[in-house]
Amino acid sequence: xxxxxxKWLILGWMLTGGLLVNQxxxxxxxxxxxxxxxxxxxxxxxxxxxxxxxxxxxxxxSALANTGRFTLKDRLALSAAAKIAKEQELGSTGxxxxxxxxxxxxxxxxxxIVTGGVNKLGDLITVTARLIDTKTASLLRSGQIQGRDIxxxxxxxxxxxxxxxxxxxxxKTYRLMVRTQPAEASVRLLNSPxxxxxxxxxxxxxYEVEVGQSxxxxxxxxxxxxxxxxxxxxxxxxxxxGLTIRAEPADATIRLLGIPGTYEPGIQLAPGNYEIxxxxxxxxxxxxxxxxxxxxxxxxxxxxKQPLPPPPEQYRLTVQADxxxxxxxxLNVKTPYxxxxxxxxGEYTVExxxxxxxxxxxx
Numbered sequence: 001x002x003x004x005x006x007k008w009l010i011l012g013w014m015l016t017g018g019l020l021v022n023q024x025x026x027x028x029x030x031x032x033x034x035x036x037x038x039x040x041x042x043x044x045x046x047x048x049x050x051x052x053x054x055x056x057x058x059x060x061x062s063a064l065a066n067t068g069r070f071t072l073k074d075r076l077a078l079s080a081a082a083k084i085a086k087e088q089e090l091g092s093t094g095x096x097x098x099x100x101x102x103x104x105x106x107x108x109x110x111x112x113i114v115t116g117g118v119n120k121l122g123d124l125i126t127v128t129a130r131l132i133d134t135k136t137a138s139l140l141r142s143g144q145i146q147g148r149d150i151x152x153x154x155x156x157x158x159x160x161x162x163x164x165x166x167x168x169x170x171x172k173t174y175r176l177m178v179r180t181q182p183a184e185a186s187v188r189l190l191n192s193p194x195x196x197x198x199x200x201x202x203x204x205x206x207y208e209v210e211v212g213q214s215x216x217x218x219x220x221x222x223x224x225x226x227x228x229x230x231x232x233x234x235x236x237x238x239x240x241x242g243l244t245i246r247a248e249p250a251d252a253t254i255r256l257l258g259i260p261g262t263y264e265p266g267i268q269l270a271p272g273n274y275e276i277x278x279x280x281x282x283x284x285x286x287x288x289x290x291x292x293x294x295x296x297x298x299x300x301x302x303x304x305k306q307p308l309p310p311p312p313e314q315y316r317l318t319v320q321a322d323x324x325x326x327x328x329x330x331l332n333v334k335t336p337y338x339x340x341x342x343x344x345x346g347e348y349t350v351e352x353x354x355x356x357x358x359x360x361x362x363x
Contacts, residue, residue: 037114073109263276284306312345329350
């Protein structure tokens with residue numbers, strides 16, 4: 001059984017490898033900037049010929065040459081890797097770890113190493129390959145092919161090479177447009193390293209958008225990009241500041257004219273022009289303009305007492321009674337009558353009385 005498999009492997013290597021090498025040579029016009037790479041003999045596990053790993057590695061060399069992306073050095077035997085790798089690291093999986101691959105790259109002067117294994121379990125043959133960057137000791141890509149016969153494996157080697165060398169397709173991106181009011185407001189993406197610019201392309205996900213402008217309150221919103229472009233409108237509110245009126249007397253009534261709501265100390269107002277009224281009984285009310293800018297504002301307002309009304313003009317009242325000793329009273333005034341007393345204009349009732357005489361009332 002092993003002899004049959006190895007014969008097929010050798011035949012496939014001669015046919016496929018020769019074809020791929022010729023194709024690679026025909027592509028000699030490719031750019032010279034390529035990674036320097038090599039392939040390490042694949043490990044073998046299961047009922048396979050011991051040379052199966054070397055032959056699969058040679059097929060992989062030819063497939064890599066066909067991509068035109070690498071400058072290839074001679075294939076390395078598995079024993080060369082074993083000198084660096086620990087016994088247990090190759091014994092469990094048959095694959096080099098990135099750290100060991102990096103050391104191999106340093107020693108043999110290559111940028112990348114392809115390592116892999118060919119395994120047979122039952123009737124299924126599995127070939128696994130990994131491309132490792134020796135400078136960063138990082139796994140770039142990996143791939144796996146399977147088949148129930150060696151012919152299928154030979155056909156799929158190119159497919160396996162494409163798996164580990166072709167960069168993955170970039171994720172789909174969608175445009176994000178943020179329209180702001182005011183138009184000159186700045187826009188930032190808080191949870192993305194990609195700086196915002198109108199129509200920036202972003203992969204699907206949730207993004208925190210912050211819009212800010214001097215003199216306005218900043219706005220933060222979460223926008224979710226699924227499978228289409230997003231356009232959003234953000235209108236900023238002007239920054240509000242506290243207005244406090246310190247009235248004298250302190251119990252004066254304060255009103256903000258022309259806007260809804262009731263005044264209270266520290267009321268929050270957007271920048272702009274306002275008019276306030278301060279009033280109290282017995283004082284002259286005041287109306288004055290107030291301009292809110294970019295900070296809290298305290299305005300002292302002192303009311304002046306209203307002047308007392310001038311006293312009314314008064315005239316003298318003298319009652320000449322006969323007999324002269326008769327008593328005189330003003331019936332609708334509390335002030336007792338005195339000759340020549342001062343009274344304001346008005347109607348008064350005067351009563352004159354004396355014993356032995358009929359009293360007389362005069363208005």
